[in-house]
Amino acid sequence: MAIERTLTIIKPDAVAGKLTGRIVERLERENFRIIAAKLVHLTQSQAEGFYAVHRERPFFSSLTKYMTEGPVLVMVLEAEDAIRRLRTVMGATDPAQAAEGTIRKQYGRSIERNVVHGSDAPETARFEIGYFFNALEIA
Ligand code: ATP
Numbered sequence: 001m002a003i004e005r006t007l008t009i010i011k012p013d014a015v016a017g018k019l020t021g022r023i024v025e026r027l028e029r030e031n032f033r034i035i036a037a038k039l040v041h042l043t044q045s046q047a048e049g050f051y052a053v054h055r056e057r058p059f060f061s062s063l064t065k066y067m068t069e070g071p072v073l074v075m076v077l078e079a080e081d082a083i084r085r086l087r088t089v090m091g092a093t094d095p096a097q098a099a100e101g102t103i104r105k106q107y108g109r110s111i112e113r114n115v116v117h118g119s120d121a122p123e124t125a126r127f128e129i130g131y132f133f134n135a136l137e138i139a
């Protein structure tokens with residue numbers, strides 16, 4: 001299995017709710033290495049650009065509003081099989097459907113307010129990492 005990079009976002013409600021430390025601790029415990037990190041308060045158009053694949057979905061407007069309601073912690077994680085493994089540690093989109101012990105099961109409130117984002121494939125990981133970080137910002 002190859003070493004991969006993936007993008008994760010600790011979403012606004014989790015940052016505001018002071019869950020950042022617990023989630024970062026969990027990710028490090030799962031052997032992800034943080035190779036870039038920044039706290040950003042997304043504008044509406046930045047959130048729309050990030051979630052552009054969902055533009056036609058009924059929840060797009062609500063999702064982008066949620067993602068702009070406060071700062072988010074954006075990180076690049078590196079690990080073996082990072083993309084798939086992060087999705088497993090996060091759990092299903094809907095916290096109610098997420099497996100026991102996953103981050104979304106533990107902290108998520110609803111299918112929208114689900115605490116964390118993770119890239120879903122190598123191409124999306126590349127796009128998402130480049131959306132937030134340039135080469136000099138990745139250690
Ligand atoms: P993410 O891309 O944030 O890691 P995901 O890949 O599990 O989540 P997507 O289908 O990509 O899920 O949806 C992106 C985000 O949109 C979800 O994380 C959630 O915040 C929101 N979302 C997804 N489905 C719904 C829905 N049916 N109603 C409201 N919000 C939703």
Ligand code: MG
Pocket residue numbers: 118120
């Ligand atoms: Mg997704």
